[in-house]
Amino acid sequence: MAVYNTERYLSEAIHSISSQSFSDFELVIVDDGSTDGSPEILKSLAKQDARIKLVTQVNAGIGAATQRGINESRGEYIAIMDSDDISLPERLALQKQFLDLHPDIDAVGSQWRMLHADGGDIGIDTHPINPATVSVLMYAFFSLHHPTTMIRRRALEKVGGYSLDRGCLVPDYDVFMRMQLAGCKFANLPEILFIWRLNPASTTHHKARAQAASVADVRDTGFKQLLLNDPQRAEAIAKSIVHSFPTGTWQDERIRQLLPEREPSLLYRTWLDLPDDTPADHFNKALVLWLKKPDQYCETLREQLITDNKPWLAALIDGYRGIGTVDPALPNDVLTINPDNQIGVSLFVTYSGASEDFSQRLQQAFALKAQAAFSIEIIVVSIKPDLSLKPFSQLLSTHACIFDEEDGLAWNTAFHKASGQYFAYLEDNFRFNTNVILEILESQIQHKTRISFMPDTRYFADALDENGLPALDNSFHPVWTRSTLLGKDRVHLSNFIHKRALLRDFKGNIPELGIAASRYLGRYLAIKNDFNIIEAGVNYFIPAIGLNENPLPLFQKTIGDWYLDYGMTNFPAPVFHENLPVPQIEYYAKALSTAWLNNTLYVHPGNVSVLENFYINRVNLVIRMPLFRYLLTHNKKNYLIIFWRNKAYLNAATSLLYCIYQTVTLRLFTPFKK
Structure with a gap:
């Protein structure tokens, strides 16, 4: 443990090591010239625990202090510990056990929680578990979190240990890059074994630019x-x-x-x-x-x-890019919804080739069907082409599922075959709370509700809690509304239960959207429809960090989001606004307003700044536009100030008059209150 001016957190950090379940260790602490109360705290704690070895030196930097500690130590394994963080009780035991059982691995990290400086919980962060993935990603970012690591001494000595150069502000990344180039292998445990404090006094914060330069240098040097x-x-x-x-x-x-x-x-x-x-x-x-x-x-x-x-x-x-103003033509048979039948619910279960996840979701679907007091049909949708369902054929047939054994059903065909009055979805990595879903479905059918949304509770697939279960994502989120769900990118198809009729006028090319089709469908439903929000129905398991090696899904997601966020109007991206001629500006200003009036454009935190900038900075006599008047109602003062500063006096005057008119009208038609 290298220490420099962390008196506020020092006792807690040391106590987290002294109280480990594994006790056969020495704690070597190097005080790197602290000028606060840290030396006194260290002396006091060293007297209380014979396992603590205290070393003091003139300030030489984090790399030199860490290496001094290693030189003063005797252990076969070196566990790194920062003086403002917390190691959870099983950390040393589990990491030692892993290295004992995996002689080919030279260092192992873990997953971790994050705290604010005041102790407030931020959430969980993760790194990849698989050694091959850790190795590849080392050339993109430091794919082990240094203070979570335990390292074989011989691996460190193989490359000469930590750099003593104070100019290198990431000696941890530097030494691990050198170790990897020397043939060392790394892994991360799935368990959360560490709590990392975001300390404003740390190098990460107060030397951010210099540290970023060091990261880039180490990364380029290693890849070279x-x-x-x-x-x-x-x-x-x-x-x-x-x-x-x-x-x-x-x-x-x-x-x-x-x-x-x-x-x-x-x-x-x-x-x-x-x-x-x-x-x-x-x-x-x-x-x-x-x-x-x-x-x-x-x-x-x-x-x-x-x-x-x-x-x-x-x-x-x-x-x-602002070429053309006509919506792209859609194939006539992209999405044909058959007339309603006697089936209560069509449940679409996606298949992407992940057998274990698919099997678990199928079992949930079968249980739902068996317990329901209404009819449910299960339709298996293959979200990638040419995925064979032969391994599941007998199981699916036994439960009367609708599927294509050889090629799989694409979304188009699946919708064509669906007979349910309501549609529900169970995508990859989602799970239902069966009893809650049954109640929601029964209520939907009974009350003929058009559409409901169930925010998902999130868990980390690659981060395990103290019970060995996927850890709950407890990071802060706002109160869920239609606006915050879209703004925070928390809309998935599996969050919805809706009447089939809501997709009859669907606009989009599902086959060309590929893997991103289900995302597009979910956002389409959220943008086009106001909905009830019902908690506790759905869980989502955040996938582990991996390498998909395919840029197409991100493009499909990006272009699909843009098209939906701006009302399917072909409104060009902001980077192209500078060169738009006046007639096109006028066209798009009207088209956006029309889309908003027709409920095909919904204003939310993800698109509002672009809409504001376009109307405020590009459109003349902007008060004519209904969408701008809506935006103005929610941000009067700022808009008027911007107009005035930009010397857009006509827009400023007409907007001010509208605000006055709106205020007077509101007072006239609001009942008098004492």
């Missing part, structure tokens, strides 16, 4: 060495990371924000220079380039979409 050692593997890793995270990882975003002048990573530049040997390579490159710089690569991607037989998505690309 990999290119020299094994260029084929380096190129494969570059392709895997860029295709899995087309817009970059959280680490890339942090570097972009803090160091906007810095060039892209060496890994990305390596991927950019890779030859496009196949049509798939051409398509994936066009997708990634558009996702990173849509203003520059629309035409390139549009051509690829046409080549790949996706004309609807190609038409959306035109709309996205």
